[in-house]
Amino acid sequence: MSSALECHNARKVFYVKRERKNGSILSRLFARLIPKYKMVEAVDRLTFHVEPGEIFGILGPNGSGKSTLIRLISTLLLPDEGCITVFGHDVVKERFQVRKLINRVSVDAAFFKGLSAMENLSYTARLYDLDKGAWQDTAADILERLGLKTDKLHEPLEDLSRGMQQKIAVARALLTRPLLLLLDEPTTGLDPVSKKEVQDFVLEERALRGTTVVLTTHDMQEADRLCDRIAIIDYGRFVAMDTPGGLKSQVSPNGEDVTLEEVFFALTGKRLKDNGKPENGDVR
Amino acid sequence: MVLVLEINKELRRSYALVERNFNLIKRYLGWEVVFMVYTVVNTLTIAFIGLSPDGSGQDKVLYLVVGALLWGFLSVLFHEVAESVQWERWEGTIEYSFMAPMRRLTYLGGVCLFAAAYGAIRTVIVMFAVVGIFNLDLSSANLLSGLIVLLLSSLSFIGVGLMAATLPLMSAEKGSQAAHILEAAILLVSGVYYDVSVLPAWMQNLSLISPATYTLRAARAALLRGASLHDIRSELLILLATGVILIPLGLLVFNRAELYAMRTGKLKRSG
Structure with a gap:
């Protein structure tokens, strides 16, 4: 059986406008000699694969390339180089599949x-052309498992809490019964109870349907709890990729008990705050 | 048979956008009523310009009303199609809509279906209000010709709208601004409330490339003078040809712009 996801040498570059600071006439004239745009390697030749039914975590600070990678897999971005396939289908040539x-x-x-x-x-x-009777049953089942009260389902979403909105986002994604579920920081900003409920649901969904999951997060506990394997990404590159236990043993060969936070710090030299920003502020 | 099933499936998917947009209208019904009242009042104020103090000038009133109603319909059509991408961007749903396994033709078909239905409903409501207040005499109007003009001009306006819809894909903010400028330029040169002969020569040249010019000329001939399809055949042929050329061209340009947005990372919420 082919891999659920294969990424070979994938690269994505963006050209972003340079900030031009006000200064003396001379420095402004000099600035004009420098190209207006600078190149940023958002995803820098990544190679990895994810097995069917696996929960694969991508751990990194804001601006490290996590979301760009997810958008490349989602067919919303075209890679500049390399090849990405989902269950054998190329994300560029077979977008529709x-x-x-x-x-x-x-x-x-x-x-x-x-x-x-x-x-x-x-x-x-309707967008996914799901059978009307079937989708309503599936939605009711998912929403119940996520602990959403039915009386809230007919209220405008803008009147619901962030946690409820995010649970409905999870329900929407699973309504189409995807073989590969891409979770891009799904629990960021949720309260601890909602966070745990969403995490439990992801594990349950994998156990029930064998759904493959790619999860990006900067929440170390979440990655430790959910993921079979974790890749740590920084400046668009994987600096390490292993099981949570394997990553820990990489930085603690003597078998001392370390956390993923410590692993992350040891491998990238950065500590993450709750919002995903490295404490040294070194974010592109 | 397979083709029929496939078309049926795509139509069901297109209906997703129609249903979604009508649900949004229901949600903000209060605002919809406000906009509707404003449009009716605006059309009435334009129509009153044609009326003389002694109550004569019904022809002028009808001339202005036809312009206002047609522009009301065509501008809604253009606006809904041209703003479809920008709207999804504002709502933050563009990535979800565009990563659905749905042909872009189906997506845009849904946008156009809604735009045509919404524009038609608004126009009919305004028409009843204006005809009722001015007691307009439509006995000599050729309504069939008027309807055919409306259908054919819808095609060309959908084509122009599709091309304008690509602008926000290429530039998130400036694209939408450019679409509004295009709409304003069409309003200026097409003779919506006056004959294009009053325009400066350079504007008259521009009026020749606006499909609205032919729409208004043919619609006024049909509704004011009862012109038959045969009488307005040259305008109808121009509108048909414009639609036949502009819709596939619009789709082609849209697909190219989408690929550009996917390459440069602009197919996202914040642009």
Whole structure:
């Protein structure tokens, strides 16, 4: 059986405008000689694969390339170099096939916030041409498992809490029964209870349906709890990739008990705050 | 048979956008009523310009009303299609809509279906309000010709709208601004409230490339003078040809712009 996800030498470069500071006439004239745009390697020749049913974590600070990688897999970005396949389908040449197999939850629960949860789910169901009777049953099952009260499902999403919105985002992604679920910081900003409920649901979904999951996060406990393997990304490159236990033993050969936070610091020289920003502020 | 099933499937998917947008109208119904009242009042104020103090000038009123109603319909059509991408960007849903396994033709078809239905409903409501207040005489109007003009001009406006919809894909903010400028330019040169012959020569040249010019000329001939399809055949042919050329061209340009946005990372919420 082919890998759920294969990424070979994938590279994505962006050209971003340089900041031009006000200064003396001479320094401003000199600045004009420098190109207006600078090149940023968002994803720098990454090679990895994810097995079917695996939960693969990508751990890194904001701006390290996590979301760019997810968007490359989601067919929303074209890689500049390399090749990415989802269950054997190329994300560039077979976009349509790949889109049938994937779905995604992003850090911001992107909805038509004036619409209710059910109206948003209905929109998704129609886009994916899901059978009307079947999708409503599936949605009811998922929403119940996520602990969402049915009386809230007909209220505009803008009136619901962030935790509830994010749970509905998870329900929307799973409504289409994706073989590969891309979770881009799905629990950022959630309260501890909602965070645990979403994490439990991801584990349950994998156990029930064998869903493959790629999870990006800067939450070390979350990565430790959910992931079979973890890649640590910094400046668009994987600086390490192993099981949580394997990563810990890399920095603690004597078998001392270390946390993923310590692993991350040892491998990147950075500590993460709750919002994903490294404490030394070294974010591109 | 397979083709019929496939078309049926794509139509069901297109309906996703129609249903979504009508749900949004229901949600903000209060605002919709406000906009509707404003449009009716705006059309009435334009129509009153044509009325003389002695109550004569019904022809002028009808001339202005036809312009206002047609522009009301065509501008809604253009605006809804041209702003579809920008709207998804504002809502933050662009990535979800664009990563669905749905042909772009189906997506844009849904956008156009909604735009046509929404524009038609608004126009009919305004028309009833204006005809009722001015007691306009439409006995000599050729309504069939008027309807055909409306259908054919919808095609060309959808084509122009599709091309304008690509602008926000290429530049998140400036693209939308450019679409509004294009809309304003069409309003200026197409003779919506006046005959294009009153325009300066250079503007008259521009009016020749606006599909709205032919729409208004043909619609006024049909509704004011009862012109038959045969009488307005040259305008109808121009509108048909414009639609046949602009819609595939619009789709092609849209696909190219989407690839550009995917290459440069602009297919995202913040642009």
